[in-house]
Each structure stands twice: as C-alpha cells, then as structure tokens.
Amino acid sequence: MKMKKLIAILLIIAMTFAFAACGNANDDQKGTSDAPTIYKVAMEPTFPPFDTIDEETQELAGFDVDLMNAIAADQGFELEWINMGFDGLIAALQAGNIDIIASGMNASKERREKVDFSTTYYDSALVVAVKEGNIAIKSIDDLTPDMKAGAQIGTTGAELATELFDEGKIGEAKIYNGLDVAVMDLQNGTIDALINDLPVTKDYMAAKPGTIEIVGEALNAESYGFAVKKGNTELLEKINTGMQNIIDDGTFDEIYTKWFE
Ligand code: GLN
Numbered sequence: 001m002k003m004k005k006l007i008a009i010l011l012i013i014a015m016t017f018a019f020a021a022c023g024n025a026n027d028d029q030k031g032t033s034d035a036p037t038i039y040k041v042a043m044e045p046t047f048p049p050f051d052t053i054d055e056e057t058q059e060l061a062g063f064d065v066d067l068m069n070a071i072a073a074d075q076g077f078e079l080e081w082i083n084m085g086f087d088g089l090i091a092a093l094q095a096g097n098i099d100i101i102a103s104g105m106n107a108s109k110e111r112r113e114k115v116d117f118s119t120t121y122y123d124s125a126l127v128v129a130v131k132e133g134n135i136a137i138k139s140i141d142d143l144t145p146d147m148k149a150g151a152q153i154g155t156t157g158a159e160l161a162t163e164l165f166d167e168g169k170i171g172e173a174k175i176y177n178g179l180d181v182a183v184m185d186l187q188n189g190t191i192d193a194l195i196n197d198l199p200v201t202k203d204y205m206a207a208k209p210g211t212i213e214i215v216g217e218a219l220n221a222e223s224y225g226f227a228v229k230k231g232n233t234e235l236l237e238k239i240n241t242g243m244q245n246i247i248d249d250g251t252f253d254e255i256y257t258k259w260f261e
Pocket of ligand 1: 105106
C-alpha cells in the first residue's frame with residue numbers, strides 16, 4: 001500500500017516535470033508554431049559597404065545587412081544583429097553563441113572545414129593600397145624589409161601580411177582590430193601598405209578622395225558567403241532558398257544597386 005502511494009506521488013512529480021519541460025520548449029524562440037524564429041547574426045562593422053554602422057541611427061548597416069534581412073523576410077524568420085571582432089566570428093558560431101555570420105567572409109577551403117557556407121553572393125579579391133603619391137610601391141613585389149604592411153585580424157589579408165613577414169619580405173605585419181584605424185594609419189604614414197579587399201578599399205578611397213590608392217594587380221580571388229554552424233542544414237537551406245528567391249524577384253539587384261552604384 002505504502003509502496004503504491006509512493007509510486008503514485010513519484011508519477012505525479014515526474015508528470016509535473018514533463019509538462020514543465022513542454023512549457024519551456026514552447027517558450028523557446030526556435031520551434032514554436034506562431035512566434036517567429038529569431039536567429040543571431042554577427043558581423044564586424046569596419047568593412048563598408050558590406051558591414052558598417054549607419055551614421056544617423058548608429059545601427060549596423062550595409063550590403064550584408066540588407067541582403068540578410070531580405071532573406072529573413074522571404075523565409076519568415078527574424079534577426080538579431082550583433083557587432084563582433086572579425087577574429088571571434090567563427091569561434092562564436094562553433095560555440096553556438098550566434099547562428100549566422102554575415103561579414104563579407106571569404107568562403108575559403110580552410111574555413112569550410114570549420115563552418116558551412118551559403119551560396120556565395122559576391123566575388124572579391126585582395127589588393128595592396130598605399131598612400132596617394134607613393135612612388136616607391138607599384139605592386140606587392142615592391143615591398144621591402146624596412147616597410148610595414150597592415151591588415152585586419154583574422155582575415156585573408158592578415159594571413160598574407162604575416163606570410164610576407166615570415167618570408168622576410170617586410171619588416172612588420174601590423175594587425176588591426178578595425179579597418180578604419182588601419183586606413184587612418186595608411187593615410188598618416190604609420191604603415192606603408194594595406195592588404196585588404198578591393199571593394200572595401202575602394203569604399204574607403206571614395207570616402208576620402210586623394211588620400212590612398214590601389215596599386216598592382218588583384219592578389220587572389222575570394223567569394224563571400226554567409227556562414228552557419230557545421231551541420232545546420234535547416235538554416236543553410238533557408239538562407240539558400242531565400243537568396244535564390246530574392247535573386248529571382250529582383251530584390252538582390254536593388255540592394256546591390258543601393259550599395260555599389
Ligand atoms: N575577405 C576577407 C576575409 O574573408 C576580409 C573580410 C572582412 O574583413 N570582413 O578574410
């Protein structure tokens with residue numbers, strides 16, 4: 001008799017917990033029927049026109065923001081935008097602290113071992129920039145061991161700058177958290193060269209004409225993609241389907257024109 005009572009009480013407790021667990025699952029943003037799913041999307045915002053901060057609203061803005069927002073609207077999910085150092089993005093994705101990287105990230109072979117990339121949406125390349133009027137450096141081959149080259153931390157540009165330093169071709173690879181400061185240092189002569197992505201260096205040039213210029217040929221070929229945690233096929237499919245839909249209905253072109261023409 002006592003045993004039966006005990007079992008009954010234990011059953012009630014177990015069921016209470018089971019219901020409570022159901023309640024939690026329903027409150028969860030991901031997996032409810034009517035509340036929209038909210039994904040955390042991160043970027044480093046000194047990479048215009050892809051990733052920047054709107055001067056008036058002080059909110060994250062750019063080609064990546066408009067593109068990802070259009071994909072989200074098409075696929076019926078919401079986004080929470082997060083500002084993060086470029087070198088922290090992949091670790092944050094792997095740790096599950098964010099769901100998406102939208103940060104002008106080259107979908108390289110090395111990165112594909114750590115994260116999954118969407119269909120790529122922009123073809124880019126690294127270039128060397130110097131202070132306007134610098135006649136000594138006409139290409140990457142003119143860099144010498146008494147020179148300093150800058151790049152942004154965690155980027156393919158930083159990889160190349162570090163390689164040049166390791167090979168003894170430059171005296172220092174100066175690695176910056178933000179490209180805004182790197183460009184300022186190029187303008188004031190703190191560094192001799194900046195290794196950065198072509199469309200972004202062009203954007204900085206347009207913002208302050210006559211201060212810096214691009215020299216030589218493109219150094220590589222890159223393609224930007226949005227990244228999700230390895231194996232998150234559900235989200236990747238939503239992003240890829242949304243991307244195709246906004247390409248097909250002309251939204252992609254509108255956003256492209258807004259930021260690049
Ligand atoms: N394209 C470079 C890379 O993926 C730089 C990206 C960036 O600074 N946002 O490494």
